[in-house]
Amino acid sequence: MADNELIWRIAGGSGDGIDSTSQNFAKALMRSGLNVFTHRHYPSRIRGGHTYVEIRASDEVVDSRGDGYNFLLALGDSFARNPKENAYYGNEEVKPLSENLDELREGGIIVYDSGLLDASEIPDFEERAEENDWHVFDIDLRSMAREHGREIMRNTAGIGVTAALLEMDLDEIENLMENAMPEKILEPNRTILHEAYEMVNEEYEFDHDLRVPTGEHEEEQVLISGSNGVAYGALDEGCRFIAGYPMTPWTDVFTIMSQHLPKFGGISEQVEDEIAAAALALGASHAGVKAMSGSSGGGFALMSEPLGLAEMSETPIVLVEAMRAGPSTGLPTKPEQGDLEHILYTSQGDSCRVVFAPGTPQEAYEQTRTAFEMAYNYQIPAIVVIDQKLSGENQNVPASAFDRDPNPSLGPTLTEAQLEDAPHDPSGIFQRFSHDDPEDDGVRPRSLPGQKRGRFLVTGNEHNESGHIEEDPDNRITQMDLRMKKLESIREDLDSDPETSNQTYFGPDEADYGIVTWGSSQGAVREAVERLNDDGHSVKAIGVSDLMPFAEKEVTEFLESVDEALVVEMNATAQFRGLTQRELGQFGEKLTSLLKYDGNPFEPAEVVEGFEIQIAGNEEAPTANTRLEPAVSD
Amino acid sequence: MSAFNAIGEEREIDREEFTPGIEPQPTWCPGCGDFGVLKSLKQALPEVGRTPEETLLVTGIGCSGKLNSYLDSYGFHTIHGRSLPVARAAKLANPGLEVIAAGGDGDGYGIGGNHFMHTARENHDMTYIVFNNEIFGLTKGQTSPTSPKGHKSKTQPSGSAKDPIRPLSLSLTSGASYIARTAAVNPNQAKEILKEAMEHDGFAHVDFLTQCPTWNKDAKQYVPYIDVQESDDYDFDVHDRQEAQEMMYETENVLKEGTVLTGRFYVDEDRPSYQEEKQAIGEMPEEPLAERYFDDDYEWERSYDLLDRHR
Structure with a gap:
């Protein structure tokens, strides 16, 4: 456990701006020289429902949640439902406070918005606070927000109170607000921030020990999520085509790619279902564009057939599987690593694919790049496995980790000049699946539609050297062995330099x-x-x-x-x-x-x-x- | 300089170029309507100036999927029902290609129905040929989405309780901008319709009646066929959506009774193709994306330049 760490939790309802507020606060902590790690907990619901984001900050490395936490900022849930007696979801109004008490450490701080939350509705609240030596501040954040702006700005009031209680400087928080907010809402937010900060300093005397830790970075840091890591890895590998269908938590990667691809002259396609999504990636890659798709468990299940087609047709594609808890719809917004066997073995026949599971946002970047390299160098599908945890958690990473050369290589692909000398059958069809002249690694260079002297057939059936359907046992063995050999070659490739081990x-x-x-x-x-x-x-x-x-x-x-x-x-x-x-x-x-x-x-x-x-x-x-x-x- | 010099090549094209030099003989049953598709396609391609190496033929599974083996071009024989999503992505990746998708009625109107609806909706500039034999042939004669109500088969021993799908009406509703029906028994019309379909700038859907003499009707049952453009009994404007809709409805109804109506049913030349729509909103590059990977001077963008939002 880091000796000096802040684990700050902001709790409220979905739709109350918890995400953006916490993102800026995390950046402020990072800019002050701390290592940060964020974790979000949310329901499958657009408005309301108990949600929180936790930010862990320390001068030591942090790349997971801590044990419990030590500062709670409980905002009201604007969209809480009013339960009838014995409703199964209980009293939602007090959840931002009541649901978060069990994990709060001894000696921790509670700031709650007394404008919206009534602690007297929580059984034994005062006794528990006393037993655990919690320092409780009931502050009417809502009124403060209303007085100078709009009610939702109670987020900002909460940040002001937090900063005052932790004796934290407001400069970075203000700088980030300036970057993130349009002028019209910036002014009231700024006023609220300062008023909350000064009010605490003037009106409260506090005796808690917790203060914001101090630290220093040796080089500039950026706050990156696992989904950012995957998307940026793909972009730097020259991936300029993505097809997808929304599904939590995969949607994060899909969204990031869709926002950047048009500016990079690429194409993003939101399509009718995940079968189509994977099939589109295959079609684009076949035509000579580096392409990806992905989904979460249920959508990935639909991709089984195109995935098998990529294996059989030796078409390079990269798929992302962002796992969530199953089976079936499971827990849509909660993490689990339960899809492993599904990812390894889904689709008929022997599996012939590459599967990487990165552990951090930076590994997500690195391993997505490696996944593209393996996919295109070896003409094989590669799958990057993340989950709801990694996709949504943010961590500071040195900016220099992204200062790398792009790699737009399509892998072994022949030019028209090279095709002139390539093997052709008596009809003039390029023998893309040649038996005789494979590279030592089992890979046979491909041509692309539209190239002269390159025409060939590719099929999900077993096929001969020209790509035509062929059921001859000798040919079958040769083709199977060449495809499976690629896995051995990839293993050798990955093991060749221990420095770059995944x-x-x-x-x-x-x-x-x-x-x-x-x-x-x-x-x-x-x-x-x-x-x-x-x-x-x-x-x-x-x-x-x-x-x-x-x-x-x-x-x-x-x-x-x-x-x-x-x-x-x-x-x-x-x-x-x-x-x-x-x-x-x-x-x-x-x-x-x-x-x-x-x-x-x-x-x-x-x-x-x-x-x-x-x-x-x-x-x-x-x-x-x-x-x-x-x-x-x- | 292009990396794809087969695209846009100007030269005389011999239809025999599309016949594979070895094993040119298809394995379809004698009298199969699929021969008619192959023949008319081989005739149409040279007439629209397309060579084997600028043509990508993407097929599904079934007897129709074998088309790839007998037409010499770039070919992708995919999986059941999924020819359209593979084909349309290839078109987006390299728009200079002549992209043709083909499959059976089970492939396109059954298992791949969702893709058919959405590809038509998006109006990709490509041609989709559906071999409609009103039966599942390769799996030995089961009832298909276009089999008539009451059709008896091993899997529908009491006769199908379902009305057949209405392929032309579905296509129109979904958004296809060129819709025609032709028949293997009428190769001249078929060739003309395939030419129009390929030249059309948008999603062209050709419902191709291909008799299956082994498991369903033989050629005689699609004769006489009536060309709705040439017959005096039918008068409608193919550019008028409402009139087209009524004509399609009638065409689909009378097929059950053995009246075979063929021809063009709907043509919309004004609707922009998907590529044009996407380029208009800045979400597709003007230059073919596939060329970029061969452009040594291209300055590839980097994620490093996106980091400001993370600082």
Whole structure:
């Protein structure tokens, strides 16, 4: 745990401007030299419903939620429903306050808008505040907002109060307001900000210890979400075509791409369904444009057939799968890592695809770039797996991480001059699927429609060298083997430079115990490993991103080097552990699973606790929200 | 300098260029209407000045999907029902291509119905040929979306309880800007209609009656056919949406009774194509996107230049 950290939570209703307010506050903290990490929690609803954004800020690295939090700004929910007695959704009006108390740390601060929230409606509020030594400030933010502007500006009043209580400078907050707001609303907001700030300083005496931490960055930082990372990686790889259909949380990536592509001379297509979306990406790529599509679980299910067609026709495409909790509609706005097996194996026949699961916004950028490189260099579909957690959380990343050369290469593609000398059948058809002259890696360069001397047929059927339907067993074996060989080649390619490995390691080089995780659970594990080592445990961790072709060598080496390991993932059936055992054929007796599938990401303390119970032989049961699954032999 | 020099090439084109040099013999059943589509397409393409290497033929699954194997051009034999989304993206990526999509009535009006509706709505500049044989042929004679009510098959042993789909009316409602029906038994009309369809700047839908002598009707049952433009019994304006709608409705009704009406049913030359619409709002580049990847001088944009919003 960072010794000096602020975890500030702004709670209210959907539609109350929580997102934009928190975004600016996070940037202000980042600009002041702090590392920041944001987490958002929201319902599948346009207006109303309890929502919050949490900002964690520290001079140390933060790449996950903390354990609980220490500052609550509870705004009223403008769109709360009025429940009848015993309504299943309870009293929504007080939720921004009542729903957030359980995780507030001892000694924490509560600021609530007494204009809209009545604490007396919450059972035992005062007793709980006393027991936990909470510092409670009931301030009529609404009246302040109304007096100088509009009611929604109580957000700004809340920021002013926050800054005063934390003894934080207003300059950066004001600068950001100037950038974000048109003149007309800037003035009243500025007035409200200052009035709230001064009011607290004049009228309140406070004795809490919490202050805004101080820090310094060595270089300029930018606040980036996982969705930004994916989209920017795609743009820098020369992706200029996207097709999609809205679905949470995939919509974030689709939106970002759709906003930038026209300015970059690209094309974004919102289409009738996800089958079409993936098929469009395929069509564009076939015609010579770097293309992508994507969805979340349900929409990705619809992409199964085009995905298989991309494998069979060796058409490069990149798909994004932004997981949310399933099955079916599941928890539309909550994260889970339950689609792993779906992503690896969906579509008929043997899987022949690349699957990466980045763990942070910066990895999302890097690995999306690698996904495009693999897709286009090896003429294969590549899937970038993110989830509701990674897609929506923001983290500071050095701006220089994006100062990179673009890579618009289409991969092995012949020019018309090269096509002159390429193999053709007696009809003059280019043998795009030649048996005789494949590169060592199994890849056969392609031509593009409209090129002279390049015409060929491509089909989802098994095909011969010219692309014509062919069911001959020898041809079948040759074509299958060449396609599958690409996976081996990709693995070799990825392993060729350990410096650029997609896997991430935490903790000491040598340790008795290991923690293995994949994708977005990486941040919580990283922090847990630090704490466990601080507490005297000998533990290291690996965050795995290469799911297909599997990071066999790295995971084997890691597991060989430890006595036991805990596998941490957000699903109920230990899918990643199953994959590891299947791929490696050993280590089963070493692998205990720590699972969570309640709709919320892991907190570091839950990983620490799971480790202590299982590995260190602690007898206590884990919290109600996680589950330990004992090791099973192979 | 273009990387795609087959596009826009000016030269004499021999229709035999479209016949594969090896294995030119289709595997369709003797008497199959699909031969008629192939023949008229081979005639129409040279007449509109298109070469095999600037033509992309995208097909679905079924007997019709084999068209790719017998027409020598760039070809993409896709999956059941999905020829349209693949085809229209290829057209957006490289608009100079002559893009033709083709599939059966199950492919286009059944499993791919959603794509048909939306591709027509968007009015992509391409041609869509539906081999309408009123049956599922390759899977051995099951009732299809265009089979008449009461049609008996192994999967509909008591006869279909459903009215057939109305392909022409559906096309019009969805937004297609050129709609015609032709028949394999009338190759001259078919060739002319395919030429018009390819030259039309928008989504041209050709419902092509292709008899299936093995599982459904033979050629005789589509004869006599009536060309609505040439017959004195029908008088309507193909440019008038309402008149077209009434004509289509009648055409679809009388087919059940064995009266085969063919010809052009709706032509809208004023409606801009999707490419024009998209370029007008600045969401599609003027230069073909596919060319950019071969342009060594192009300065590729970078995400680094977007970072201001994140500072």
